[in-house]
Amino acid sequence: MVAEAWKGVIVPVIAPFTPDGKLDLQSFRTVVQSLLDQGVHGLVVGGTTGECPTVRWEEVRRMTEVALELRADRNITVIVGTGSNDTSEAVRLTKKARSIGADGALVVTPYYNRPSAAGVLEHYKRVADTGLPIVAYHIPYRTGLTLTPEELSAVLDIEGIVGIKESSGGIRNFIELGGRTDKALLCGDDLYFYAALTCGASGGMLASAHIGADRFVNVYEAYAKRRVKDAKAAFDELVPLIKLLFAEPNPAPIKWMLMQTGRIRSDAVRLPITPITSELRQRLEPFVHSYR
Numbered sequence: 149m150v151a152e153a154w155k156g157v158i159v160p161v162i163a164p165f166t167p168d169g170k171l172d173l174q175s176f177r178t179v180v181q182s183l184l185d186q187g188v189h190g191l192v193v194g195g196t197t198g199e200c201p202t203v204r205w206e207e208v209r210r211m212t213e214v215a216l217e218l219r220a221d222r223n224i225t226v227i228v229g230t231g232s233n234d235t236s237e238a239v240r241l242t243k244k245a246r247s248i249g250a251d252g253a254l255v256v257t258p259y260y261n262r263p264s265a266a267g268v269l270e271h272y273k274r275v276a277d278t279g280l281p282i283v284a285y286h287i288p289y290r291t292g293l294t295l296t297p298e299e300l301s302a303v304l305d306i307e308g309i310v311g312i313k314e315s316s317g318g319i320r321n322f323i324e325l326g327g328r329t330d331k332a333l334l335c336g337d338d339l340y341f342y343a344a345l346t347c348g349a350s351g352g353m354l355a356s357a358h359i360g361a362d363r364f365v366n367v368y369e370a371y372a373k374r375r376v377k378d379a380k381a382a383f384d385e386l387v388p389l390i391k392l393l394f395a396e397p398n399p400a401p402i403k404w405m406l407m408q409t410g411r412i413r414s415d416a417v418r419l420p421i422t423p424i425t426s427e428l429r430q431r432l433e434p435f436v437h438s439y440r
């Protein structure tokens with residue numbers, strides 16, 4: 149059975165910046181508090197949506213401390229992104245995440261260097277040996293590395309791997325893996341969240357849940373209580389917004405929406421990510437009022 153810690157709506161939190169690009173911890177605090185108030189089940193610090201390629205460990209550490217402080221003694225899982233395409237670096241970061249009290253680490257498959265499946269397995273064994281529970285992250289369109297269902301299953305079999313965040317652009321891997329594992333299968337493709345739940349996903353790591361987090365929680369909880377029609381209807385309402393939030397590189401649209409709704413002070417992003425275009429601003433504008 150999947151442990152509660154790896155279920156539900158888990159939000160990969162943005163890293164808010166001041167207009168001159170410095171980490172804005174006060175805005176981070178506001179965003180996290182609002183997500184907790186809306187009932188999310190977990191948070192990821194230092195993920196893709198947290199602009200991990202341009203955010204340094206020291207900044208991840210400070211944000212993680214705030215997330216741990218705000219969740220206090222509630223059952224909210226705090227996970228830190230510690231992936232790297234260098235195994236020793238992934239191990240080093242995972243040890244650091246463990247030392248600051250994270251509940252788990254999100255570790256993307258090694259990107260760019262295109263290792264063999266055997267290399268990927270060894271990578272995850274070494275990271276899992278740190279003792280921190282690991283969610284492996286399979287996202288071929290970002291990493292250039294596609295694992296077969298058999299290879300994903302072998303990753304899941306590693307002791308210390310608690311689940312997989314699956315983002316292959318469809319639900320096939322949920323169908324393939326659903327019957328083979330009792331570990332967590334988390335949807336990382338926001339548009340497929342509802343479909344993944346119907347195929348056995350234990351939840352989702354969903355960037356778009358920054359906006360209307362309570363509605364995503366409602367989808368998950370309605371589905372978990374077998375109110376399938378309610379879950380589907382609630383999800384269908386979210387679809388137009390989800391599409392727009394990924395119409396330009398993540399997390400720029402999310403940051404713009406959060407700025408409009410007063411949760412962050414600036415929608416600054418770090419290059420090479422750029423703020424959203426005026427065209428997308430116009431398309432998002434109608435959603436601002438209904439997602440306050």
Ligand SMILES: O=C(O)C1=N[C@H](C(=O)O)C[C@H](O)C1
Binds near residue numbers: 160196336355398
């Ligand atoms: O940061 C994440 O974790 C996520 N990133 C994905 C992406 O940007 O491709 C989207 C998903 O919602 C979670």
